[in-house]
Amino acid sequence: LANKTNQKIAKQYQHRARIVWGDIRDKALLEQHIPLQQVIVHMAALIPPATDNLPELSWDINVNATTAMVDIANRCATPPLFVFTSSFAVFGERQNDAPPRSLKDAVIATDNYSAQKIACEQYIQQHSPHFCILRLGAAVDERLGHANIKQLEMALALAHDNRVEFVHPIDIATAICNAIATPEAHNKIHLIGGGKFCQVRHIDLLNAVSGSLGLAFKKENFGTEQLYADWADTTASQALLQFQHHTLAQLEATVRKKFCVIRWLTLPFAPLIRYVLVHWLIKRKK
Numbered sequence: 001l002a003n004k005t006n007q008k009i010a011k012q013y014q015h016r017a018r019i020v021w022g023d024i025r026d027k028a029l030l031e032q033h034i035p036l037q038q039v040i041v042h043m044a045a046l047i048p049p050a051t052d053n054l055p056e057l058s059w060d061i062n063v064n065a066t067t068a069m070v071d072i073a074n075r076c077a078t079p080p081l082f083v084f085t086s087s088f089a090v091f092g093e094r095q096n097d098a099p100p101r102s103l104k105d106a107v108i109a110t111d112n113y114s115a116q117k118i119a120c121e122q123y124i125q126q127h128s129p130h131f132c133i134l135r136l137g138a139a140v141d142e143r144l145g146h147a148n149i150k151q152l153e154m155a156l157a158l159a160h161d162n163r164v165e166f167v168h169p170i171d172i173a174t175a176i177c178n179a180i181a182t183p184e185a186h187n188k189i190h191l192i193g194g195g196k197f198c199q200v201r202h203i204d205l206l207n208a209v210s211g212s213l214g215l216a217f218k219k220e221n222f223g224t225e226q227l228y229a230d231w232a233d234t235t236a237s238q239a240l241l242q243f244q245h246h247t248l249a250q251l252e253a254t255v256r257k258k259f260c261v262i263r264w265l266t267l268p269f270a271p272l273i274r275y276v277l278v279h280w281l282i283k284r285k286k
Helices: 004-011 027-036 055-074 112-127 149-157 169-181 202-213 235-241 248-258 260-285
Strands: 039-042 081-087 131-136 163-167 189-192 199-201
Touching: 027 055, 039 055, 039 169, 055 081, 055 112, 081 112, 081 169, 112 131, 131 169, 163 169, 163 202, 169 189, 169 235, 189 235, 199 202, 202 248, 202 260, 248 260
Parallel strands: 039 081, 081 131, 131 189
Antiparallel strands: 163 199
């Protein structure tokens, strides 16, 4: 998406990469560029709540565009390595099952997003001769790129004690690069989570960010819904890809430093802001 934020980010890489703006659903554009590649790293996707609010659009972007990319890649003389970022969401809502999740666990579609990721994984495994699937945990960094009122509304609808495994986007990037460079990682699925120091509860992850902004939520502010970003056994993927270098505590310190001025301004009014925000979201949901 060629918005101002993405264009600003892209300028940092304009001397190191050729940047092409376009719609991932544009098959003509894909036909033009895919045959030129040795590796495709496919990370584009709509995420919840957009996948629930816009089911047809999200299926078109998340699934149809992915299958089109695979088909085009397969027609190449030498099909490129297709690296796909999936999600722990494919395990479904498993908070009632003892952790950790592993590759032995069946995938379960419990919403549109998990169903779409499962459909992509299955198509890639069935049709791509050269692939690598990375199932990602909960990725957040100090840019707070997906932070908006709808995301907060969804977060507060979840139970505070849901298990969630954080993974830093830098560690995800490391995993992707190492997967590309490691032939033993190809044609396999890998679980990409932050490891034992990133296996926390939902309230811990949310407050690592919001608390650093001066707004920490309490248990009673949360709902009862289950989360599917469970803790996972990343022993094998870490041994192969060596990507776990950041913890949730490090993220919290980074966010706190970046937003220190905002925190100083909001902290005295945090109880009032939290009360108004939570009750406004409850009223908005009704």
